[in-house]
Amino acid sequence: MSERCWWAGDDPQYRAYHDDEWGRPVADDVRLYEKLCLEGFQSGLSWLTILRKREAFRRAFAGFDPERVARFGDRDVARLLEDAAIVRHRGKIEAAIHNASRVLEVRRERGSLAAWIWGFEPPPEERPPRVTRSVLAENPTTAASKRLAKALKARGFRFVGPTTAYAFMQAMGLVNDHVERCPTRAEVERERAAFERPTA
Numbered sequence: 001m002s003e004r005c006w007w008a009g010d011d012p013q014y015r016a017y018h019d020d021e022w023g024r025p026v027a028d029d030v031r032l033y034e035k036l037c038l039e040g041f042q043s044g045l046s047w048l049t050i051l052r053k054r055e056a057f058r059r060a061f062a063g064f065d066p067e068r069v070a071r072f073g074d075r076d077v078a079r080l081l082e083d084a085a086i087v088r089h090r091g092k093i094e095a096a097i098h099n100a101s102r103v104l105e106v107r108r109e110r111g112s113l114a115a116w117i118w119g120f121e122p123p124p125e126e127r128p129p130r131v132t133r134s135v136l137a138e139n140p141t142t143a144a145s146k147r148l149a150k151a152l153k154a155r156g157f158r159f160v161g162p163t164t165a166y167a168f169m170q171a172m173g174l175v176n177d178h179v180e181r182c183p184t185r186a187e188v189e190r191e192r193a194a195f196e197r198p199t200a
Helices: 012-020 029-042 047-060 074-081 090-110 113-120 133-138 143-154 162-171 183-194
Strands: none
Touching: 012 047, 029 047, 029 090, 029 113, 029 162, 074 090, 090 113, 113 143, 143 162
């Protein structure tokens, strides 16, 4: 009997996110940058809270276009701190702006953020033989997420610890952490098998 991942709950928006987005491989720099930012904003909050505010975040942060966000200044920070539709946390707002410039640096060096990020996809031998609720609960970080977090921090990214990095990897499809009996797991596995890893 198939069984959707427990964390999707009963909320229709959360279920749609689980079914249509979470775990499906992403190679688009804007979506990758957006997710890094939103994972940072989630710190201390639930993902559903951030998901419900995602469209407001997109409006507030120029669609998470890193070229545009990197040009944000003090007036933009003040504007964002007054925007009740998003999470008004100065440190997280400033980190999102700061991280946009780091994305541009990676692009200049590697051709795209995606090419660099996908270099941290873990090898099969680092993955658990079965993905279950208990396995995921016992492993909020992984060796791969620790490597990614360390590399992000070395480049100056903020709000990117190993737990945040792992949540990012799960959502963007670098791993398939839909549980064994989840009907979406097989779909994601097929997408990952057909996905062309970006190299530039």
